[in-house]
Amino acid sequence: MAQQQYTPYPPAGDTSGAVLAIRNLSVEVIGGGQRVVRNLSLDVHAGETVCVVGESGSGKSVTSLAVMGLLPEGALRIAGGSARVEGEDVATASPRRLRELRATRMAMVFQEPMTALNPVHTVGRQVDEVLRLHRRMPSAERRQRVLDMFRSVHLPDVERLYDAYPHQLSGGQRQRIVIAMALILEPRLLIADEPTTALDVTTQKQILALIRELQQKHRTAVLFITHDFGVVAEIADRIVVMNRGDLVEAGTRDDILARPGQPYTRRLVSAVPSLVPVDRPAPRGEPVLRVQGLGRIYADRRALWRGAGRRVVAAADVDLTLRKGEILGIVGESGSGKSTVARCIVRLIEPSAGRMLLGGDDIAALSGAALRPLRRRIQIVFQDPYRSLNPRRTVGDSIIEGLLNFGMSRSQALARAADTLGVVGMSPDAMRRYPHQFSGGQRQRICVARALVMDPEVLVADEAVSALDVSVQAQVLELLEQVRRRTGVGVLFITHDLRVAAQICDTIAVMQRGRVVETGAAATVLTRPSHDYTRALIDAAPGRGWDFRNFRPLAAGATPTGV
Amino acid sequence: MPPHTDALPDAALPDAQPAPSGAWRRLRHELKSPPVLLALAVLLLVAATALLAPWLGTVDPTALNPGSRLKPPFAGFLLGTDAFGRDVWSRVAYGARVSLAAGLGAAVVSVATGLVIGVLAGWFRWLDGPIMRTMDAIMAIPGILLAIALVSVTGASLTTVLVAITLPEIPRVVRLVRGQILSVRGEPYVEAALALGTPLPLLLWRHLVPSTVAPLTVQGTYVFASAMLTEAILSFLGAGIPPEIPSWGNIMSEGRMYFRMLPGLILFPGLFLSLTVLSVNLLGDALRDALDPKMARRL
Numbered sequence: 086m087a088q089q090q091y092t093p094y095p096p097a098g099d100t101s102g103a104v105l106a107i108r109n110l111s112v113e114v115i116g117g118g119q120r121v122v123r124n125l126s127l128d129v130h131a132g133e134t135v136c137v138v139g140e141s142g143s144g145k146s147v148t149s150l151a152v153m154g155l156l157p158e159g160a161l162r163i164a165g166g167s168a169r170v171e172g173e174d175v176a177t178a179s180p181r182r183l184r185e186l187r188a189t190r191m192a193m194v195f196q197e198p199m200t201a202l203n204p205v206h207t208v209g210r211q212v213d214e215v216l217r218l219h220r221r222m223p224s225a226e227r228r229q230r231v232l233d234m235f236r237s238v239h240l241p242d243v244e245r246l247y248d249a250y251p252h253q254l255s256g257g258q259r260q261r262i263v264i265a266m267a268l269i270l271e272p273r274l275l276i277a278d279e280p281t282t283a284l285d286v287t288t289q290k291q292i293l294a295l296i297r298e299l300q301q302k303h304r305t306a307v308l309f310i311t312h313d314f315g316v317v318a319e320i321a322d323r324i325v326v327m328n329r330g331d332l333v334e335a336g337t338r339d340d341i342l343a344r345p346g347q348p349y350t351r352r353l354v355s356a357v358p359s360l361v362p363v364d365r366p367a368p369r370g371e372p373v374l375r376v377q378g379l380g381r382i383y384a385d386r387r388a389l390w391r392g393a394g395r396r397v398v399a400a401a402d403v404d405l406t407l408r409k410g411e412i413l414g415i416v417g418e419s420g421s422g423k424s425t426v427a428r429c430i431v432r433l434i435e436p437s438a439g440r441m442l443l444g445g446d447d448i449a450a451l452s453g454a455a456l457r458p459l460r461r462r463i464q465i466v467f468q469d470p471y472r473s474l475n476p477r478r479t480v481g482d483s484i485i486e487g488l489l490n491f492g493m494s495r496s497q498a499l500a501r502a503a504d505t506l507g508v509v510g511m512s513p514d515a516m517r518r519y520p521h522q523f524s525g526g527q528r529q530r531i532c533v534a535r536a537l538v539m540d541p542e543v544l545v546a547d548e549a550v551s552a553l554d555v556s557v558q559a560q561v562l563e564l565l566e567q568v569r570r571r572t573g574v575g576v577l578f579i580t581h582d583l584r585v586a587a588q589i590c591d592t593i594a595v596m597q598r599g600r601v602v603e604t605g606a607a608a609t610v611l612t613r614p615s616h617d618y619t620r621a622l623i624d625a626a627p628g629r630g631w632d633f634r635n636f637r638p639l640a641a642g643a644t645p646t647g648v
Numbered sequence: 649m650p651p652h653t654d655a656l657p658d659a660a661l662p663d664a665q666p667a668p669s670g671a672w673r674r675l676r677h678e679l680k681s682p683p684v685l686l687a688l689a690v691l692l693l694v695a696a697t698a699l700l701a702p703w704l705g706t707v708d709p710t711a712l713n714p715g716s717r718l719k720p721p722f723a724g725f726l727l728g729t730d731a732f733g734r735d736v737w738s739r740v741a742y743g744a745r746v747s748l749a750a751g752l753g754a755a756v757v758s759v760a761t762g763l764v765i766g767v768l769a770g771w772f773r774w775l776d777g778p779i780m781r782t783m784d785a786i787m788a789i790p791g792i793l794l795a796i797a798l799v800s801v802t803g804a805s806l807t808t809v810l811v812a813i814t815l816p817e818i819p820r821v822v823r824l825v826r827g828q829i830l831s832v833r834g835e836p837y838v839e840a841a842l843a844l845g846t847p848l849p850l851l852l853w854r855h856l857v858p859s860t861v862a863p864l865t866v867q868g869t870y871v872f873a874s875a876m877l878t879e880a881i882l883s884f885l886g887a888g889i890p891p892e893i894p895s896w897g898n899i900m901s902e903g904r905m906y907f908r909m910l911p912g913l914i915l916f917p918g919l920f921l922s923l924t925v926l927s928v929n930l931l932g933d934a935l936r937d938a939l940d941p942k943m944a945r946r947l
Contacts, residue, residue: 431843460845467836475837477858484838487844535840 103128104306104393105152105191105274109166112144112151121147123330124166135298136317139327140353140554141525145310148327149276151175152308153185153193158450163462170274188219191274196282198254202251208262209247215269234265238295249450257288259288264295271303278310285418285581288618290625293320293493312554314357315628316343326350330502357633358584362625368591370409373443373575374430374541379403380438381425397427402600402617403439407575409542412565414578414590414607416622427547427579431465433455443542459489464536468548470528474520481516484535498571505538506531507573509564524558530564537568544568547578550585562589583626592643595619685935694924706738709894720748721912728912730902739894744805746874746895747921751928753810754875755868758817763864765818766825767852771833780826783819791816794916796887804890813878813926817871821918824867828860862902862939869932872927880921896921
C-alpha cells in the first residue's frame with residue numbers, strides 16, 4: 086500500500102503549540118527487531134481530541150503506552166523518533182522524570198476500570214493518594230478537592246461514595262472515578278485507551294459527554310484510542326488511521342469519514358455498521374421455534390434457610406417466535422437477560438418457567454437423555470472465538486464431534502465437515518490444523534461450521550461478532566446472511582450493538598431487565614420505536630449521525646429516532 | 649449466488665503444525681540443567697538398585713548371622729552388619745524396593761483416585777459440598793497420625809501401610825483437580841460440546857480431563873517424595889512395614905540403638921532416602937516449570 090506522507094500541521098519540526106508532538110516514532114520488539122509502530126507522527130493541541138483508530142494489531146495501544154512511558158519492560162522499546170509532551174521528550178526522559186510527567190502533565194484512562202482501581206482501598210483514598218504524592222496540601226483541603234472532582238465528573242452522593250470500594254460501584258461510576266483520578270492534577274494531555282469499550286451504550290454516551298465537557302473546561306488535549314468508528318464520529322476533531330504499525334491516513338473528522346483518501350480507510354469506514362436498517366422483506370417462513378412465557382430465576386443456594394436466599398430474576402415472560410430463514414435479533418445492555426434466554430433455548434441452563442416449542446416438541450420440559458436428539462436441531466456460536474474451540478483438538482475433530490455423537494461414520498463426517506468448511510469460505514486443509522493457528526475471524530468461521538455441520542433448524546449466535554474487528558465482523562455477518570439464505574436456518578442473533586442488529590436482523594426484540602419491552606420488524610423498531618428504553622438505546626448508539634457505508638452524515642431529519 | 653466465492657477473502661491458511669509444543673520445548677530446556685540431570689541420574693541408579701538387588705553382591709537381607717554382628721562398613725561387608733548380623737547393603741538395596749514401591753504406589757493410586765473424585769466434585773455441583781467437606785475432614789487430621797491410627801486398627805501389613813500413606817495425599821489431589829475442572833467447565837468449548845450432544849463421560853474425558861494432566865503430573869512427583877518420607881517415618885516409629893521386610897525406615901529404626909557405635913546403620917539408608925526424595929522434588933520442580941510457565945522463574 087502506498088504510504089501517504091503525513092504532513093502534520095504545524096509543519097514537521099515545529100512542535101510549538103502542540104501539547105503532544107510525536108515525530109517519526111518507532112517501537113520495536115526487543116530481540117526480534119520487528120517494528121510494531123513505524124515512523125508515526127502526529128500532533129495533539131490543547132482542547133483538541135485526536136482519535137487514533139485501527140483494528141487489533143494496528144499499534145494504536147502501543148503508541149499510547151509509548152507516550153506514557155509504559156511500554157512493557159523487556160518486551161518493547163522505542164527504537165527511534167520522539168514523543169514530546171509540552172516540549173519534553175518522553176523517549177529520552179529518565180524513569181524518575183517520567184513518573185513526574187505522568188502525574189502532572191499527562192494521564193491515562195484504561196479500558197477496564199475495575200482493573201485500574203485497587204480493590205482493597207476505598208475510591209476516595211485512591212484519588213486522594215494522587216494528590217498526597219504530588220501536592221503539598223492539608224488533608225482536609227485534599228478531601229475537599231477530591232469531593233469537588235467527584236462532583237465535576239457527575240458522581241452522585243459524593244460524600245458517601247468517597248468511602249465506597251470499587252466493587253460497590255457500577256461500571257460507569259468506576260470509569261468516572263478513574264477519570265477523576267486522571268484529571269485531578271489537571272494534566273495537559275489525557276490519553277484514553279478504549280475507555281468506553283467495556284461499558285453499555287447508554288453509559289458510554291455519558292462518559293463521552295463527560296470527557297468532552299471536562300476537556301472544554303480545562304482545554305485538555307485528548308488522545309483517544311478506539312476501534313469504534315461510531316465513537317470517533319461522535320468525538321473526534323481529527324482522526325489518525327493506523328494499520329499494522331503504519332499511519333495510513335490522517336485528517337479532520339469529516340475528511341476521513343466523508344472523503345477517505347486511502348483504499349484501506351475506505352474499506353474500514355464502509356464496513357462500519359450504521360443504524361440505518363437494511364430494507365428487507367418480512368420473513369414469511371413457518372415458525373420453527375416458539376418461546377412462550379420463558380422465565381429463569383437464579384436462587385442463591387448457599388442460603389442456610391430455605392426462602393432466605395436472594396432470588397434474581399434473569400428473564401421473565403419472554404415470548405419470541407422465530408421463523409424459518411428469519412434472523413431474529415435480541416438486543417439489550419448487559420444484565421438485560423438476553424444471554425440467559427439464549428442459553429435456555431440451547432438448554433445449557435434450565436428455564437424455570439415457560440414453554441419452548443421446537444416444531445411440535447416442548448424442549449423446556451425435556452431433560453437428561455431425552456435432550457440429546459434436540460442437540461442436533463439447535464446449535465450455538467459463542468462470542469469469544471479464542472475460547473470456543475478446544476485448543477488440544479484439531480479443527481476437524483472439533484467439527485465432526487457432533488456428527489460422531491449422532492452415529493455418523495468418521496469418513497462420512499469428515500467429508501461433510503470439508504463441505505461445510507467450504508460453505509464458510511475455508512479450505513478443507515484447515516481440518517488438520519489446531520485452533521491457535523487461525524485468526525479470530527477464521528476461528529469464528531470454524532465455529533459457525535461446527536454448528537452448521539449438524540444441519541440445525543435454529544442457530545443461536547450469542548454476541549458472535551462482538552469480539553471481532555469491524556472488517557472481519559462485516560465478513561461474518563455476510564456469512565450468516567448467506568447461510569440463512571442457503572439453508573433456511575432460523576437465526577437467533579443476540580447482540581448488545583443496535584448497529585449490528587440493524588445490519589442483519591429481520592426482526593428485533595429489545596430486552597431490559599429480563600423482559601422483552603418491544604418486538605417488531607427491524608425497520609419499525611429502529612425508526613419508530615414505541616418504548617422509551619428502545620429510544621434511549623438508539624439515542625445512545627455512537628455514530629448514529631453518520632451513514633458510514635455511503636460516506637456521509639445523515640440528514641438531520643433522517644436520524645433513526647426522528648427526534 | 650454461490651456461497652463461497654471471493655466474498656470471503658481471508659481464508660489463507662497457516663502451515664500444518666503439530667499441537668502446541670511449548671511444553672515439550674521447555675521440558676527439554678529444563679532437562680539440560682545440571683541439577684535436573686543429576687537428579688535423574690540418582691533416580692535411575694536407585695531404581696536400578698531396587699530392580700537388580702539380587703545381582704548386586706547382596707545376600708538374603710533377612711538372613712541372621714550371629715557370628716558377625718555389628719561389623720563396621722568396608723570390612724568384609726560393604727556397609728557393615730546390624731545387631732542381628734544382617735548385611736546392611738543387602739537390606740538397603742532390597743529396602744529401595746519397598747521405598748520406591750511405596751512412593752510410586754501412593755503417587756499412582758492417589759492421583760487416580762483423586763482425579764475421579766475431583767472430576768465428580770467439579771462437575772456435579774450437588775456432590776461438591778459433601779465431597780469437599782469429607783476431604784477437609786481428612787486434611788484436618790495430621791497424615792502421620794491418620795496413618796498410625798489406620799495401621800493400629802488393621803494391623804501392620806504392606807497393603808495397610810500403602811493405604812495409610814496414600815489416603816492423606818488424596819485430598820490435595822482432589823482439590824487440585826476440582827479447581828481445574830471448575831475453571832474449565834465454564835469455557836465456551838465445553839458448552840459447545842454439550843450443545844453438540846457429546847455424552848457426559850466422553851465430554852469429561854475429552855474436554856475436561858486433559859487440562860488436569862499437567863498439574864497432576866507435577867503433583868504426582870510431590871506425592872511420590874512425600875509418600876516415601878511418610879513410609880520411612882512410619883517404619884521408623886514402628887507403625888509401618890512389618891520388621892521382617894527391610895525398608896529404609898525400619899533399617900534406621902533398628903539402627904537407632906547402635907547409632908553411637910555404628911552411625912552407618914542410620915546414615916546409609918538415610919542418605920539413600922534423602923537423595924531420592926531430593927531428586928524427585930527437583931524433577932517435580934522442573935516439570936512444573938516446563939508445564940506451567942506462569943509459575944516458572946524468568947528464564
